[in-house]
Amino acid sequence: LQRDSKFTKITEEHVKFFQDLLGSESSVIDGVSKDASADIEAYNSDWMRKFRGHTKLVLKPSSTEEVSKILKYCNEKMLAVVPQGGNTGLVGGSVPVFDEIVINLQKMNKIHSFDEVSGILVADAGVILEIADNYLAEKNHIFPLDLGAKGSCMIGGNVATNAGGLRLLRYGSFHGNVLGIEAVLPDGSVMDDLSKLRKNNTGYDLKQLFIGGEGTIGIITKISIMCPRRSPAVNVAYFGLESYEHVQKAFREAKGQLSEILSAFELMDGRTQKLVNRVTGKSMPLEGEHAFYCLVETSGSNADHDGEKLEKFLEHVMETEVVQDGILAQDQTQIQELWSWREGITECLGHDGGVYKYDLSIPIHELYDLVNDTRDRLTEAGLVGTKDSHPVVDVVGYGHMGDGNLHLNIPVRRFDKAVERQLEPWVYEWVQKRNGSISAEHGLGVTKKPYVGYSKSETMIKLMKQIKDLYDPNGIMNPYKYI
Numbered sequence: 001l002q003r004d005s006k007f008t009k010i011t012e013e014h015v016k017f018f019q020d021l022l023g024s025e026s027s028v029i030d031g032v033s034k035d036a037s038a039d040i041e042a043y044n045s046d047w048m049r050k051f052r053g054h055t056k057l058v059l060k061p062s063s064t065e066e067v068s069k070i071l072k073y074c075n076e077k078m079l080a081v082v083p084q085g086g087n088t089g090l091v092g093g094s095v096p097v098f099d100e101i102v103i104n105l106q107k108m109n110k111i112h113s114f115d116e117v118s119g120i121l122v123a124d125a126g127v128i129l130e131i132a133d134n135y136l137a138e139k140n141h142i143f144p145l146d147l148g149a150k151g152s153c154m155i156g157g158n159v160a161t162n163a164g165g166l167r168l169l170r171y172g173s174f175h176g177n178v179l180g181i182e183a184v185l186p187d188g189s190v191m192d193d194l195s196k197l198r199k200n201n202t203g204y205d206l207k208q209l210f211i212g213g214e215g216t217i218g219i220i221t222k223i224s225i226m227c228p229r230r231s232p233a234v235n236v237a238y239f240g241l242e243s244y245e246h247v248q249k250a251f252r253e254a255k256g257q258l259s260e261i262l263s264a265f266e267l268m269d270g271r272t273q274k275l276v277n278r279v280t281g282k283s284m285p286l287e288g289e290h291a292f293y294c295l296v297e298t299s300g301s302n303a304d305h306d307g308e309k310l311e312k313f314l315e316h317v318m319e320t321e322v323v324q325d326g327i328l329a330q331d332q333t334q335i336q337e338l339w340s341w342r343e344g345i346t347e348c349l350g351h352d353g354g355v356y357k358y359d360l361s362i363p364i365h366e367l368y369d370l371v372n373d374t375r376d377r378l379t380e381a382g383l384v385g386t387k388d389s390h391p392v393v394d395v396v397g398y399g400h401m402g403d404g405n406l407h408l409n410i411p412v413r414r415f416d417k418a419v420e421r422q423l424e425p426w427v428y429e430w431v432q433k434r435n436g437s438i439s440a441e442h443g444l445g446v447t448k449k450p451y452v453g454y455s456k457s458e459t460m461i462k463l464m465k466q467i468k469d470l471y472d473p474n475g476i477m478n479p480y481k482y483i
């Protein structure tokens with residue numbers, strides 16, 4: 001990949017324009033002028049430390065107007081940009097590839113309004129997810145997305161990636177619950193579609209393009225989102241099972257018996273749980289070893305009734321030997337403790353070095369087959385083992401079982417071409433054969449860009465390119481990624 005020479009290189013004159021616009025505290029500069037600030041590294045590297053850009057300038061606008069002026073100027077001068085939220089994305093989308101200017105949304109962090117009757121929240125794109133959710137908790141509501149990176153990811157970044165998370169099963173995707181978006185287009189014009197209407201059939205629903213648009217057609221500055229009531233009664237069960245067949249049976253039972261109160265059904269294989277145990281040093285929630293573990297959460301309005309239902313469900317699946325062993329959290333601390341065995345996996349996976357990550361939608365009956373097939377393939381190639389000469393530490397699978405979303409992860413001692421050759425495009429072919437998706441929720445970014453053809457037809461890719469050209473004719477928005 002080469003830097004596209006159509007983009008202008010940043011000069012002191014550009015920097016002066018931005019500093020006059022934003023003030024010097026709202027920009028981080030390194031390497032453009034002599035009075036360099038060294039603080040730029042964090043904006044240049046991603047959460048996994050797998051991707052590294054070379055920006056010399058980070059801008060932190062405080063208003064839509066400032067974003068508009070920045071983009072208008074960049075578009076006129078052919079300066080490429082990367083929108084950045086919490087920089088927790090897992091596909092390399094949030095950091096520059098070369099010297100693109102980073103436009104970081106952290107200063108746009110106001111909550112504008114919340115309507116307690118409709119549950120509609122209007123907030124800036126730079127509000128941190130956890131802060132939005134804590135604000136809503138005080139008002140007995142919940143943000144309809146939750147994920148392990150909630151302490152640093154931002155709601156604009158969440159919408160830009162169309163993040164799925166732990167409770168999509170219950171609250172649905174942003175394509176349904178985001179009601180409005182304000183976004184700045186590359187030419188500086190503001191698309192004010194900050195609707196607070198649940199129903200609005202007045203032509204093409206343009207905001208949908210920004211949901212999952214990964215910063216390629218504009219910068220989301222505000223969102224309006226429908227937030228459900230927070231359930232007063234939340235219960236969590238965690239259990240061990242002997243096979244993936246049993247996991248599927250348990251899922252069917254959970255849907256049948258817990259129906260309207262089911263709010264999460266998460267899958268973890270035994271290897272991920274041993275990994276969390278090894279890395280954190282915490283003792284496992286259950287005695288003995290199980291091939292699979294599931295975390296089931298219910299959210300409802302009646303603590304006694306819900307608790308009884310979950311208890312009955314657990315009794316039933318244990319009596320019928322669907323489940324080998326299980327526990328119910330007794331209080332809030334235990335609920336969090338059990339969730340940490342699921343939410344902590346991503347962080348623990350990075351412990352031994354690098355990780356190859358695949359975030360896939362697969363028909364549920366075949367979902368775990370891919371993990372076994374990948375392990376067999378890498379083992380046959382002699383790449384898996386405990387010795388230092390083996391690049392691959394393990395092959396593990398977990399994910400949002402309720403959504404048919406597998407996270408296949410291959411932790412490695414070091415990134416290695418021999419491993420990559422075995423994995424790609426083989427994993428994508430495997431998924432394509434089953435009409436799955438090569439990216440269920442993390443998006444395309446840099447890593448999935450070359451492979452989008454495994455999930456989208458030529459006609460669709462052509463339309464996507466036409467949309468990109470329509471919104472961003474100069475191609476300044478998040479170049480080298482997505483499409």
Ligand code: FAD
Pocket residue numbers: 047082083084085086087088089090093094105125146147148149152153154155156157158159160161162163164165166214215216218219220221346347441442445478
């Ligand atoms: P960033 O990483 O900063 O940006 C992501 C992409 O969006 C980039 O392409 C960027 O250019 C673009 N972007 C950011 N802000 C804007 C904006 N305002 N306007 C336009 N474009 C913008 N993802 C899931 O889907 N489900 C999970 O369960 C999940 N769990 C995670 C757990 C951990 C521990 C980690 C580290 C990540 C997890 N992720 C998950 C991935 C990631 O957190 C999400 O994709 C998140 O939505 C990214 O938000 P962010 O603010 O960090 O965005």
Ligand code: 2HG
Pocket residue numbers: 090148165342343346357358359399400407408409
């Ligand atoms: C999760 O569900 C995230 O925990 C991250 O989507 C998945 O690290 C991964 O592969």
Ligand code: ZN
Pocket residue numbers: 165399400407441
């Ligand atoms: Zn996930």
